[in-house]
Amino acid sequence: MKQKKIFAFAVAMVLLMSTTRAQKLSENTQVQGMGADDTSVLYRQSVFFMMQVHLNQLKDMTTQKTLYQPDIFKATAQQLQQLSRMSNNAFEVHSKQGYDIPSNAVEGIWDEQEKYNAAHDKLLQATSALVKASESQELNESVSEAVLQVAQSCKSCHDDFRAK
Numbered sequence: 001m002k003q004k005k006i007f008a009f010a011v012a013m014v015l016l017m018s019t020t021r022a023q024k025l026s027e028n029t030q031v032q033g034m035g036a037d038d039t040s041v042l043y044r045q046s047v048f049f050m051m052q053v054h055l056n057q058l059k060d061m062t063t064q065k066t067l068y069q070p071d072i073f074k075a076t077a078q079q080l081q082q083l084s085r086m087s088n089n090a091f092e093v094h095s096k097q098g099y100d101i102p103s104n105a106v107e108g109i110w111d112e113q114e115k116y117n118a119a120h121d122k123l124l125q126a127t128s129a130l131v132k133a134s135e136s137q138e139l140n141e142s143v144s145e146a147v148l149q150v151a152q153s154c155k156s157c158h159d160d161f162r163a164k
């Protein structure tokens with residue numbers, strides 16, 4: 001009996017710790033808890049969150065809010081490309097309902113998979129064009145335009161597949 005209580009306490013501690021970690025991971029999402037099956041929701045939300053951070057860094061450089069540093073710009077563009085590839089990993093299984101972490105994914109992702117994949121392909125094309133543009137190592141029109149195109153691909157998928 002006593003051992004069972006100790007075990008339950010240990011499980012509760014682990015759950016509590018992972019909840020705190022999940023909340024820290026993305027403060028601007030509505031993460032409220034984390035059960036064993038929430039991995040895919042947390043995974044994609046974390047990847048998207050990181051994509052936002054990288055895109056903002058690139059935007060800040062093209063709008064000269066921060067200093068444009070060619071090497072950092074290029075590395076950030078490459079990281080964004082890698083994250084974009086990862087962003088489709090956690091949609092393979094239908095993972096919207098029955099999880100503790102609220103998700104803004106809409107049913108259309110699984111009902112209209114071709115359309116969703118086309119939206120994801122747009123992102124891949126846009127980030128790949130961005131990486132190419134970043135190789136010029138100078139802040140020119142095509143670099144700024146490439147950043148805008150990436151942002152546009154984010155928005156168009158959100159319009160169709162992310163709950164408002």
Ligand code: HEC
Pocket residue numbers: 026028029030041044045046048049051052053055102103104105106116119120123150151153154155157158161162
């Ligand atoms: C192919 C579709 C698609 C593309 C392209 C896309 N997103 Fe998303 N994004 C989603 C979906 C779906 C969600 C909701 C995920 C969930 O809550 O389960 C989301 C959620 C997010 C979130 C909220 C994450 C969180 O913490 O809950 C951010 C931030 C975000 N996207 C940024 C971006 C940025 C930046 C880009 C472009 C560089 C981008 N997204 C491109 C579909 C997309």
